Amino acid sequence: MTENCSRTLIVEVSNARNLMPKDGQGTASAYVLIDYDGQRRRTKTKFRDLNPQWDEKHEFLVHDPNAMAIETLELNIYNDRKTGKRSTFLGKVKLSGSSFAKSGSENFIYYPLEKRSVFSQIKGEIGLKVYFVDEELPPVADAAAMEKAEAPASAEEALATAEKAEEEKKGTVDKAEKKEEEKKGDQEKASLSSTSNDQEEKPPENPKSDEAPAAPATPSEVKNPPIAHEDKAKTQKDHTTSTRKPISTEMDLKSLSGSDRSRRTYDLVDRVPFLFVRVLKAKHSNLESVRSCSTFAKLVIGTHNIRTKRAAAEKDWDQVFAFDKEGLNSTALDVSVWIGNKETNAETGVETVTDSCLGNVSFDVQEVPKRVPPDSPLAPQWYTLEGSPENSPATDVMLAVWIGTQTDEAFQEAWQSDSGGSIPETRAKVYLSPNLWYLRLTVIQTQDLQLDSGPPEPNKGRSHELYVKAQLGAQIFKTARSSVNSSTSLANQSWNEDLVFIAAEPFEPYLVLSVEDVSNGQSVGQAKVHIPTVERRIDDRTISRSQWFNLFCNDKRPYTGRIHVRVCLEGGYHVLDEAAHVTSDVQAASKQLSKPPIGLLEVGIRGATNLLPVKFGDGSRGTTDAYVVAKYGPKWVRTRTILDRFNPSWQEQHTWDVHDQCTVLTIGVFDNGRYKKDDSSKLDKDARIGKLRIRLSTLETNRVYINWYPLTVLHPSGARRMGEIQLAIRFSCSSWMNLLHAYASPMLPRMHYVRPLGTAQQDILRRTAMKIVTVRLARSEPSMGHEVVQYMLDTDMNIWSMRRSKANWFRVVGCLSRVVTLARWLDEIRIWSHPPTTVLVHVLLISVVLCPHLILPTVFMYAFFIIMLKFRNRPRGPTNADPRLSYVNVVGPDELDEEMDGFPTARSFDQVRVRYDRLRALAGRAQTLLGDVAAQGERVEALFNWRDPRATGIFVVFCLFASLVFYLVPFKAFVLGAGFYYLRHPKFRDDMPSVPINFFKRLPSYSDQIL
Secondary structure, eight states, X not given: XXXXXXXXXXXXXXXXXXXXXXXXXXXXXXXXXXXXXXXXXXXXXXTTOSSOEEEEEEEEEESOGGGGGGOEEEEEEEEOGGGSSSOEEEEEEEEEGGGOEETTSOOOEEEEOBOSSTTOOOOOEEEEEEEEEEEEOOOHHHHHHHHHHHOOSOHHHHHHHHHHHHHHHXXXXXXXXXXXXXXXXXXXXXXXXXXXXXXXXXXXXXXXXXXXXXXXXXOOOOSSOOSSOOOOGGGSSXXXXXXXXXXXXXXXXXXXXXXXXXXXXXXXXXXXXXXXXXXXXXXXXXXHHHTTSEXXXXXXXXXXXXXXXXXXXXXXXXXXXXXXXXXXXXXXXXXXXXXXXXXXXXXXXXXXXXXXXXXXXXXEGGGSOBOOTTSOOOOOEEEEOBSOOTTOOOEEEEEEEEEEOTTSTTSTTSEETTTTBSOGGGSOEEEEOOOEEXXXXXXXXXXXXXXXXOSTTTXXXXXEEEEEEEEETTEEEEOOOEEEETTSXXXXXXXXXXXXXXXXXXXXXXXXXXXXXXXXXEEEEEEEEEGGGSOEESSSSSOOOOEEEEOBOOSSXXXXXXXXXXXXXXXXXXXXXXXXXXXXXXXXXXXXXXOOOSEEEEEEEEXXXXXXXXXXXSSSOOBOXXXXXXXXXXXXXXXOOBTTOSSOEEEEEEEEEESOSSOEEEEEEEEOOSSOBOXXXXXXXXXXXXXXXXXXXXXXXXXXXXXXXXXXXXETTEXXXXXXXXXXXXXXXXXXXXXXXXXXXXXXXXXXXXXXXXXXXXXXXXXXXXXHHHHHHHTSSSOOOHHHHHHHHTTTTTSOOHHHHHHHHHHHXXXXXXXXXXXXXXXXXXXXXXXXXXXXXXXXXHHHHHOGGGHHHHHHHHHHHHHHHGGGGSOSSXXXXXXXXXXXXXXXXXXXXXXXXXXXXXXXXXXXXXXXHHHHHHHHHHHHHHHHHHHHHHHHHHTTSOSSHHHHHHHHHHHHHHHHHHHHSOHHHHHHHHHHHHTOOGGGOOSSOOHHHHHHHTSOOSGGGOO
């Protein structure tokens, strides 16, 4: 049938809604490019309108109707470059050919605009009506018989009429071509180029061309000529043959070039099937009878019984429900519509609402169609309700039912069965840390201070101690105290002291300055600095200007002096809000100094297994409502909460831009205790399940790591393994040169090295930044608990811990153990434990002395071979927290309880006394060790400061003879002799310490002068 018909695809572009403003003035001038099978159409430009109305119809020739199902219709919306600097992307829609409806059965549908990449900022939707029209062609034999039956009077007349019609057609096509050439100057330069033969749009061959009609109608001028068209006459019969692809332009979709980024969005996780039900509205045959009633829809499948929101009869519900298909225990979905009738009790006057069912419609889950993006959304349809009560008006319900996955666009905002429905605290969210700045306040001086000294006679000559206090939000810093004599009428004091604050965007409105008098405990005056108007700088080359501010005390004393300060926002620093060794962001605060990303980090949070119960009810089994928080840079990601499962499966994938590969990704697992409220409406805290960190520099580029990681959390009773989590991680980098260049670049911005902050000051500012981030994220909706943020940022890392002290001590011992191993090996050679090895060392010593230029090449070549031999034993995957290295199993319960204790302590007096005594004993040993190290350095100084005149005299004589010996004896001979002497046979050794050691140990130190 399709061989004898001509098919035309018709696309009606109606309007778009809620487009993203892209012209820099809060609007957009939108036009649509429509691509289908090598043909392109363009709508008119609607200037400065975020809700443009086109109402245009465009036609496309379908070359092969049999292959229409595998073709794709693509619509791209752009902001016209005439009104802006460049043509910007506003969104796209991709429709599969299998979704095209035949003329007469089409529907008007709003399609949500899709992103071109994960970084695109797109919103809105476009209203379309897409359908095709088939025009049947008569068979060739029938046409020939018809020609014979008609028998035209003159063959010459028919031929002339046909030639005339053909000339008119050619003239029309020429007009269309000229119009197209005129439009090319206003259209994009990136439009597809083609030959003149391709530009002609040839109509299908018509066997009636020889029919010679009496008055052929002139075809109308083409309103929307194709920008580019491919001649596919040779491919009409066989669509599988190769066709010439259009030349890609900068506005083409990635799908046109053969790569689809959307398919990679969820390539690290498994696709989880969900049953989606979208309930839009109900239609009543007698609307007036139910106008005052409220209606709702009820969905029943297995153990799930869900209601939509109540709405008036003429209102829409427009709600989407997602049921985990693996958790369904039934294959029948029942959707019913209910109406609430208000009834008033005549006796009591109480108004009650009685719900009655208007009917239902059932679906078999196994017959529900499947949809996987980038397929177009399924169009809702009207269904007539069955089982309606008698004498009730007929009711229809509009809904759509399909099988999808978590990649579906409707999943994020849908009611989800595995996460408790529409509870805000259980939904997946993305949070952003506030942009932090350093605010530097330089207090220079004060002038004309009017001190309130009280009665002049008794207090005459009394000195005052003044200092300047600055407050920004909850941060308070003070300058040093300065003395001033009140006998003078004008008090001028100078400080020249810097105070550094943390300012978070959006900034606090004011920085409050006050001059305080310590002697009487009163404030001399206050001044306010408006923070949003403060000068911002990105380096130390520019010095911000200083300002004078008048001090105000009260209404009786409106002027009490003035203060000279310099205030600026330091954009050249990176504000550390996490520990330096686990930092995930090193970008400067100012966006002007931001560097382009060197790679992309993709993390697939797949699932967890064997989680232990965290919450225990009254006599019931324990439950765990687990969710995952991933933090890298300023971006925080929280997965949805899977309720009451010990083996949850999240299957969520997220991406981050990577600016430095020597950073750390932090992932924590928590039990959600905030989605339930008790009788007092208080939220419980989220319990810790485990945490892991992955350093990006340990990952190979463009490789996927799918591993299970243990989750271990510390409790006062000891370390407890709470389960395992499975992650899929990929670090992608397009340029190796950028990756290698990062190793040679400083890790922090330039200001950290040009004008560094002190260690103590940086530690205070880091703790302040952690508090600000915690407060800001707690103010989000839904909020992220402060205990979650503190656990992810390790805010308690500076608190004393016996376990951490032991771990750090043994880390130092582990680093020094290699030096000890080398010393033991040399001692074994020196005592001839293995004579062949000692002989070889003698040969090596002679070679090194005679050929010293081979020392460095030999050392580096030896290091090269050693490192290459260890390549086979390299770590195959990302590392996690090591319980053995953390010494969680070698400490007692009391030491762990001490680590869990807050600051200040909340333990009893006896416990604190025991811990204090233990700390004193440990500190005593550390004190002795520090004294021994200091004594060795003081003995070296004693050789030069004549504290022991005889020892220093012996050393002076030794230096004199050593200078003469080294002047006469070649250095090679000395090294060779010293080496042979060190390696001499044990028969020539003495068991007693050597002379230099005895001499050094007799040198004096300052230990005897310590009280």
